[in-house]
Amino acid sequence: MADTNILTAEAEQQLRQPIDDAIGKIQDQINVLRQDGTDQVIILSGHIEATKRDKSLSKAEREAAIKADKEALVGARAVESQNKDQVAQLIGEAERYLKAHYRTDYYEYVVKSCAEEKVAAKKAYDEQLASLRADHKQALAELSDRAEIKEQNYVYKNKLFDAKMTYQARQRQIKDRQHAAFVYEYHLLDMLRMSKFSVQENIRQKWENYKYTFNRRDFLLRNGLYFAIIIIFIILAIMTPIIKGTSLLTYNNILNILQQASPQMFLALGVAGLILLTGTDLSIGRMVGMGMTAATIIMHQGINTGSVFGVIFDFSKMNLWVRVIFALAACIVLSTVFTTIAGFFTARFQMHPFISTMANTLIIFGLVTYATKGVSFGAIDPAIPNMIIPKIGGFPSIIIWAIAAIVITWFVWNKTRFGKNLYAVGGNPEAAAVSGISVFAVTLGAFVFAGILYGFGSWLECARMVGSGSAAYGQGWEMNAIAACVVGGVSFTGGIGKISGVVVGVTIFTALTYALTILGIDTNLQFVFSGIIILIAVTLDSLKYVQKK
Helix, strand or coil: CCCCCCCCCHHHHHHHHHHHHHHHHHHHHHHHHHHHHHHHHHHHHHHHHHHHCCCCCHHHHHHHHHHHHHHHHHHHHHHHHHHHHHHHHHHHHHHHHHHHHHHHHHHHHHHHHHHHHHHHHHHHHHHHHHHHHHHHHHHCCCCCCHHHHHHHHHHHHHHHHHHHHHHHHHHHHHHHHHHHHHHHHHHHHHHHHHHCCHHHHHHHHHHHHHHHHHHHHHHHHHHHHHHHHHHHHHHHHHHHHHHHHCCCCHHHHHHHHHHHHHHHHHHHHHHHHHHHHCCCCHHHHHHHHHHHHHHHHHCCCCCCCCECEEEEECCCCCHHHHHHHHCCCCCHHHHHHHHHHHHHHHHHHHCCHHHHHHHHHHHHHHHHHHHCCCCCEEEEECCCHHCCCCEECCCEHHHHHHHHHHHHHHHHHHHHHHHHHHHHHHHHHHHHHHHCHHHHHHHHHHHHHHHHHHHHHHHHHHHCCCCCCCCCCCCCCHHHHHHHHHCCCCCCCCCCCCCHHHHHHHHHHHHHHHHHHHCCCCCCHHHHHHHHHHHHCCCCCHHHHHHCC
C-alpha cells in the first residue's frame, strides 16, 4: 500500500466493512420496526390483489378473505404510522453517515485504485506487445520457407488478438469494479428507503449507468449520420448568408421548416409502423395526391372547374364546417381503403409490402388521373385554412396538429397492446404467432393506422397549400417519409424504432431540403442528396444489425 494505490479485493472489503457494519446496524433496527407495519402492509395489499384475481375461490370465499385482509391491513397501517417517525429518524442517521464516510473512506480509494490499475494494465499490455514483436522478429529471422513464414505470421496475429482480448477483459473488470463501488451506495439507500430516490439521485445514477454502458463504436453507429447531417446543415447555414445574402436560421425560416414538416410528420409516422414490420409503403405520394384532389374538390371555392368521371361537383352551398369535416372523412376513407387492401394482401398472402404498395401506387395514380383527366382543381375556399390551421399570435397551428399526431402515435406504440404486439411481430413474427399474437391482425392494423395518418396528412397539406389538388401532387413524398424514418433509427430489420427518432428524422430532412431550396440547388440534385442519405442510413443500420448478430 505504500508504493501503490491499487487495492486488493480483501483491502477493498476492509475499507467498506465499517460502513457495512454501521449501516447494517441501523438497517436491522429499521427492519424490526417495519416487520409488523410496512412489511405487513405490502404483504396484505399484495394478497388482496391476488385474491381478487383468484378464480378458484367462490364469491363468498373471496369476499371473506379480502375482508379479513383489510381488517389486518388497518392494524398494520396503524403500526406503520406509529413507527413512521422513528424509521425516518433512523434513515436520516444512516444517510448522514453515508454522506460523511462513503466517498471519503471508501469510494475515492476505489477510484484511485482503478485509475492506477488502468495505467498498470496498459503498461503490461504494451510490454506484452513489445515482447511478442521481438519474439516474432527473431522467429522470422530463423525461417526461410515461405509456408513457415506465413504460418508464423498467422500465429503472431493470433497472439496479438489474444493479448488484446486479455487487455480489454482487464479494462472491463476495472470498469466493473468502480461501477460496483458507485452502485453499492445506492443499494444501501435502496434498502433503507425501499426504492425511493430523489430526482438528483436518479439523475446521478442514470448518468453513471450511461458512462458505464457507453461504447464509442455503438454510439457512432447510432448517431454518426445525425452528426454528419448536422454538420452539413451548419455548413449550409454559413453558406446561405454568403451566397444569398440572407440568414437561414431566422425565426420565420424555422417556422416555415416546421410548417412544411407537419404534414410530412403524419406520413412518416404512418410508414414507420410498416417499417417496424420490416415493410414499407411506396404509395404514400399517390395517397397524398388522391387526398389533395378529393379535399380540393369538396372544399373548392365555388363550382368545380374540373370533372370527376365526367361529373362536375358543386359543394359550395354546404356549410363550411360540414365541407371541412366531409373532406377530412373523404381523405381518411380513401387512404384507409387502399392501405387496407395492401395490408390484406401483405398479411393474408405474405406478399411483400413492396409489391402490394407498388400495385396501390399504379392503381391510385391511374384511377385519379383517369377520373380527373390529370387537371388541377385550383384553390379551396380562402376561409377554410384559417378554420383548420389558423395562426395563433403569429404561430402556425398546423404544428400543433403534428404534435397531436406525435403524442397519439407514441401512445399507440408504447401504451397499448397493439403497440406492444407491433414490436413483437416486427422483431420475430414466428415467435409472436406462437405466443398467441395474431400476425394478420397486427399487420392489417398497422396498414389501417397508416391510412388514417395519410388521410390527415393530405387534408392538412390541402389546407396549407390552399388546394391545388391533382393526381401528380405528392410525387416523391414516399421517399422523404421513408428516408426520415431511416434517418430517425426505425430499422428495416424489424421491431426497432422510436417515435422520437421519426420526429428528429422528419425535422432534419425537411430542414436540409429547405436549406438546399434557399440556396437554389436544383430539385433533381436534391433527390440525389436524399438517395445518398438513405443509402448511408441503411448501411449504418445494417452494420448495427450485423454487430448484434
